[in-house]
Amino acid sequence: MALPSVAEMDIRSNLHPYTNHIVHQQTGPKTYVHGEGIYIWDEHGNKFIEGLAGLWCTSLGFSEPRLVAAAKAQLETLPYNHSFAGRTAPVVSELAERLISIAPDSMSKAYFVSSGSEAVDSAIKVAWYYNNALDRPHKKKIISRHRGYHGVTVACTSLTAIPVIQEAFDAPLERFKQTGTPHFYRFGEDSETEEQFATRRAEELEQLILEEDPDTIAAMIAEPLMGAGGVIPPPKTYFEKIQKVLRKYDILLIADEVINGFGRTGNPWGCDTYGIEAPDMVTCAKQLSSAYIPIGAKMISEEIFTVIAEASNRHGVFGTGYTYGGHPVAAAVALETLKIYEERDTMGHVRQVMEPFQKRLKQLDSHPLVGEARGAGLIGAVELVADKQSKESYDPSLKVALQVYQKCLEHGLILRALPSGDTVGICPPLIITEAQVHDLFDALGESLNDVYRDLQNMS
Ligand SMILES: Cc1ncc(COP(=O)(O)O)c(C=O)c1O
Known part of the structure; x- marks a missing residue:
């Protein structure tokens, strides 16, 4: 009996993301x-x-044969380990050390996950945990930008302000608010310079914060250069003005470097390219392992670490973690990727x-x-x-x-x-x-x- 073709198996059994399923049933996969x-x-x-x-x-x-070899060597040595309760494998600790050494200066600790969405989702959880630890139980809302892309978990879908991604999934949830897209070509006015447009966007952000009440806003998340929402570099002076507003109201900035990170915009981080200073958290994934294996990371500042460390002591543990967070095979591939970036310049x-x-x-x-x-x-x-x-x-x-x-x-x-x-x-x-x-x-x-x-x- 002949085996079914890939197309037959796929149409019968595979539910694809970001796909029109009626069309797919007719055309089959690529x-x-x-x-x-x-x-x-x-x-x-x-x-x-x-x-x-x-x-x-x-x-x-x-x-890239070195990434294959790194995975194979780790699979043969210790194919699985986890990071709960202080456990580690040497390669995971080494990756954390190397990642922090090349990260934006304000970063102090790395927390490993398996995707960009998990990195963003766990950054939101840290923002909430942090404000609970500081006895600010109402400071919980997260601001993103229209057309920002931050992944697809339930919380991330609330941040990813693109209609086709939100509307049919009842997003955004209540704690998530949106501000304007920093796209000068589409939204700049004829009489405006790029700088004036950036000022207007920062004023709109401040307006939103005041309307919502600054004591209810925990964080803003932003890609330095917006990726999936249209590849949109920010207008000149944008982040300088946005950060001034955030600091005024004690609101954290999460720089989502999932696409920008590791050289994509012509500097190691999008933060470098667009003048983002001392972000409170940074998320990354994708080029961290050249995508040969799923891995992402959320990094946090020393200030946030100090607060959540003390809270974990009060609660007994920092009560969150993924089975595959800090997977040694993924860490080995990521570590080799970072070594290749450095050795080959x-x-x-x-x-x-x-x-x-x-x-x-x-x-x-x-x-x-x-x-x-x-x-x-x-x-x-x-x-x-x-x-x-x-x-x-x-x-x-x-x-x-x-x-x-x-x-x-x-x-x-x-x-x-x-x-x-x-x-x-x-x-x-x-x-x-x-x-x-x-x-x-x-x-x-x-x-x-x-x-x-x-x-x-x-x-
Ligand atoms: C900026 C940004 N954040 C988060 C994500 C989500 O990453 P993942 O698809 O690995 O969950 C993406 C994915 O493209 C992204 O571009």
């Missing part, structure tokens, strides 16, 4: 079978540039390659389909518009970003139509070479031309 460097191959032997590094994560590409490589990357990206600003080409380091996006002058978008039913994504596939390039607005994200593995950057943008340029021609022919 199946990828092999990876090498920045390329992956589908089941028919077609080769693609992985232009979004999977989900913004495979920094070292798809065939991955940051230096990014700084070289980001120049042609950003130059080619900016050139797309003049394409008739592109309203704004934006980005930093080795991350970017093109926002597609029907009218460059008025910035009017296409009718959403045309799904223009999806059309570009599909054309890109025909040109051997995988990008992503982002879940808000007609925006296509670009975020290749950090190991991409200058020649490969040109291949990527050649393919994207041809795809934009194809879609533009099709749209012209329709009208």
